[in-house]
Amino acid sequence: MPEPPDEAHEAVDADAGENVEYEAEPDEDEEVEPAEPAKTWFAFQVIDAAGKPVGGEKCKLKVKEDVTEPTTGGDGVVRVDEIDAPAAASIRLKDRYDYEWDFLEVADEPKAEE
Numbered sequence: 001m002p003e004p005p006d007e008a009h010e011a012v013d014a015d016a017g018e019n020v021e022y023e024a025e026p027d028e029d030e031e032v033e034p035a036e037p038a039k040t041w042f043a044f045q046v047i048d049a050a051g052k053p054v055g056g057e058k059c060k061l062k063v064k065e066d067v068t069e070p071t072t073g074g075d076g077v078v079r080v081d082e083i084d085a086p087a088a089a090s091i092r093l094k095d096r097y098d099y100e101w102d103f104l105e106v107a108d109e110p111k112a113e114e
Contacts, residue, residue, distance in 0.1 A: 042089050043079035046072050047104075053077070058094040063087055069094070 042063060046054040053076025061068050063083055070078045080089075093101055 040085040
């Protein structure tokens with residue numbers, strides 16, 4: 001059975017159908033846990049000039065302050081999960097000069113090989 005309240009609170013003087021807002025104050029003894037940050041993911045695909053995936057491409061990926069050096073899989077994709085949202089990323093292809101590649105588009109999922 002729940003404990004009775006320590007003190008009575010004054011009733012709200014409101015007419016029926018009127019919107020009334022209440023603000024609850026946390027108990028002093030109650031610990032409030034911080035909310036988990038929302039998570040997101042980031043993926044990119046490296047393709048050649050003919051539109052075919054490039055596997056084994058060495059990359060340098062910076063998401064927030066974390067830097068990793070993944071290699072694309074056989075489908076040309078690198079995917080990083082469980083990133084605290086919101087997040088932005090920068091990508092470099094380690095074995096290529098900037099003028100040797102172009103950023104094409106942002107997509108929800110990598111394109112499947114036909």
